[in-house]
Amino acid sequence: MAAALLEIGIALVALALAGLAANRLSLSVIPAYIVVGILVGPNPPTELFGVSLRLVAYGEFVQLAAELGIVALLFFLGLEFSVGQLLADRRRIAAAGGVDFLLNFGVGVAIGVAFGRTPLETVLLAGIVYISSSAIVTKSLIERGWIANPEAEPVLGTLVFEDLLIAVYLALVAAVVSGAGGLTGAAVDVARAFAFLGGLAVVAWYATDWVERAFDLASDELFLLHVLGVTTLIAGAALALGISEAVAAFFVGTAFSQTSHVERIEHVVAPVRDLFAAFFFFAIGLQTDVTLLPAVGSLLAVAVVVTTASKLVSGTVAGRLYDLTPMRSLRTGLALVPRGEFSLIIAALVVASVGTGSDALADFAPVVTAFAVGYVLVMSVLGTVLIQSADTVTDRLAPLITR
Amino acid sequence: MTIYEAEVPGVGHKFEMELDGGERLVVIIHHDGKRDVYRRPDPDADSEQLFSLSSKQARQLGSILEGAYFQPVALDDVKVPLGDAIIEWYAVDDSSAVVGDTLAESGIREGTGVSVIAIQRGEETIPNPDPDERIAAGDTLVALGTRAEQQTVEETLEG
Numbered sequence: 001m002a003a004a005l006l007e008i009g010i011a012l013v014a015l016a017l018a019g020l021a022a023n024r025l026s027l028s029v030i031p032a033y034i035v036v037g038i039l040v041g042p043n044p045p046t047e048l049f050g051v052s053l054r055l056v057a058y059g060e061f062v063q064l065a066a067e068l069g070i071v072a073l074l075f076f077l078g079l080e081f082s083v084g085q086l087l088a089d090r091r092r093i094a095a096a097g098g099v100d101f102l103l104n105f106g107v108g109v110a111i112g113v114a115f116g117r118t119p120l121e122t123v124l125l126a127g128i129v130y131i132s133s134s135a136i137v138t139k140s141l142i143e144r145g146w147i148a149n150p151e152a153e154p155v156l157g158t159l160v161f162e163d164l165l166i167a168v169y170l171a172l173v174a175a176v177v178s179g180a181g182g183l184t185g186a187a188v189d190v191a192r193a194f195a196f197l198g199g200l201a202v203v204a205w206y207a208t209d210w211v212e213r214a215f216d217l218a219s220d221e222l223f224l225l226h227v228l229g230v231t232t233l234i235a236g237a238a239l240a241l242g243i244s245e246a247v248a249a250f251f252v253g254t255a256f257s258q259t260s261h262v263e264r265i266e267h268v269v270a271p272v273r274d275l276f277a278a279f280f281f282f283a284i285g286l287q288t289d290v291t292l293l294p295a296v297g298s299l300l301a302v303a304v305v306v307t308t309a310s311k312l313v314s315g316t317v318a319g320r321l322y323d324l325t326p327m328r329s330l331r332t333g334l335a336l337v338p339r340g341e342f343s344l345i346i347a348a349l350v351v352a353s354v355g356t357g358s359d360a361l362a363d364f365a366p367v368v369t370a371f372a373v374g375y376v377l378v379m380s381v382l383g384t385v386l387i388q389s390a391d392t393v394t395d396r397l398a399p400l401i402t403r
Numbered sequence: 404m405t406i407y408e409a410e411v412p413g414v415g416h417k418f419e420m421e422l423d424g425g426e427r428l429v430v431i432i433h434h435d436g437k438r439d440v441y442r443r444p445d446p447d448a449d450s451e452q453l454f455s456l457s458s459k460q461a462r463q464l465g466s467i468l469e470g471a472y473f474q475p476v477a478l479d480d481v482k483v484p485l486g487d488a489i490i491e492w493y494a495v496d497d498s499s500a501v502v503g504d505t506l507a508e509s510g511i512r513e514g515t516g517v518s519v520i521a522i523q524r525g526e527e528t529i530p531n532p533d534p535d536e537r538i539a540a541g542d543t544l545v546a547l548g549t550r551a552e553q554q555t556v557e558e559t560l561e562g
Contacts, residue, residue, distance in 0.1 A: 076413070080412035080413050081412065082410050082412065084410075085409070085410055134412070134413060135413070138411075138412070138413045138414060142414065142431075142439075145441060145449070145450055145451070145452050146450075147411065147414065147417070147431055147439075148417070148419075148429035148431065148439075148441035148443065148450035148452075149443070149449060149450050150446075152411070152417075153409075156411060156412065159412065160412065163412075262434075263434060266415075266434035266435070267434065267435065270434075325447065
């Protein structure tokens with residue numbers, strides 16, 4: 001017990017220091033958590049000046065905390081998912097989100113094909129490069145003050161569309177990668193997943209009144225336990241049935257999104273999410289073998305360059321669809337460049353599938369982790385830096401946009 | 404005046420208030436209660452953050468802006484220089500019983516307990532009038548006394 005407690009203590013201190021460093025550098029904490037996970041984890045670097053750096057193993061507790069991190073992240077995504085907003089502005093959101101998906105997912109597919117990946121691996125790669133990081137993008141919008149500008153609309157609209165799409169995507173992919181394989185098997189798995197999740201979505205939609213009353217608790221402590229309890233239970237049940245626990249948590253979140261409990265959840269449950277999400281990014285770092293990075297170097301380099309450009313273009317088009325000026329349209333593109341938590345969740349899904357169902361991805365799993373980590377590290381930092389130096393970029397590129 | 408409201412996922416709510424000439428005030432209310440207030444001078448300009456307030460500060464500022472703000476003060480701290488006394492003004496009209504009387508004759512002090520500390524007569528003010536100062540129609544008597552005493556002055560003047 002002593003050794004385990006010490007290990008978690010080291011992990012928490014490492015995360016705290018990494019977060020502090022990231023704040024000092026005005027960068028997102030996500031890459032910092034991953035890097036510190038790589039540093040203190042079992043993979044190289046393993047020592048520094050003769051001192052062992054194998055301080056924290058990828059043990060059961062970290063795995064479970066990371067899993068809870070995924071559940072909490074998706075629960076909050078569902079909580080903050082506004083059906084009303086989506087419907088109220090559906091035409092512009094669908095147009096902006098559609099361009100964003102077609103271009104970026106399409107580019108991801110092209111990269112996968114160009115590098116000779118199997119269809120399944122290609123779809124996974126495309127998912128990783130498609131989805132922007134809600135966490136980093138929103139934080140950057142606030143820090144730059146763009147949140148109060150017109151460009152916030154297409155950015156947030158695109159994120160809402162991506163949220164919905166990633167729920168469908170994760171449900172689909174989780175069913176396929178954890179299934180027994182084969183086309184018929186996959187079809188059955190997908191149908192089962194959509195039946196379960198569709199049922200959950202319908203229950204979540206109609207349960208609003210019940211949730212409103214059942215969670216009307218005086219004590220914050222009981223409230224926290226109730227919310228975490230129901231979310232984890234449903235997510236766990238889904239996973240036990242071979243269905244994406246992340247998407248299940250997303251729909252549980254949507255059940256709360258129409259109630260008056262949202263503010264309280266943001267207040268009481270958000271710290272728990274922050275803790276477990278930190279463990280999720282840390283766990284990704286622990287599992288990352290940086291010696292595999294050179295093997296995916298060319299894939300990584302191409303993906304970084306091409307998908308930065310494609311997000312910039314799709315975002316700019318989205319901005320134009322919202323009748324924004326060239327400068328603001330470019331900002332929309334820049335704001336959406338950071339990738340983060342969802343790319344890593346897709347990679348984690350692949351890793352988790354190994355050994356459960358078909359082993360079609362057994363060889364791909366280490367590659368996808370290395371790729372996703374390398375990609376997210378670059379894109380989260382590059383995206384943040386691009387947003388910080390947006391004026392230089394928009395001054396250069398704005399004259400190129402006419403019409 | 405139009406106010407736009409929008410949800411900002413993961414942040415809270417955004418309100419935009421139109422001011423004159425395309426200028427807008429933008430208020431972001433974070434889930435933790437923090438309020439950021441921005442001003443956008445015109446539709447093409449960038450919003451600049453004016454200030455950021457905690458939930459409590461924001462509510463206080465709100466009530467000041469609303470004109471409803473008051474600072475409650477504990478009664479022990481209230482210092483009235485006159486003790487319980489207050490000052491009142493009384494107009495003396497033609498029909499008043501005291502017209503033509505001196506202050507001493509009018510019996511205001513004996514009858515009610517208030518002291519006449521000044522008489523306003525047209526543009527002129529007679530401070531600290533003598534007891535034999537005569538009261539004329541159209542005068543305003545400035546009287547110092549307790550609230551209870553003041554309530555009886557009106558009757559004495561009418562006679």
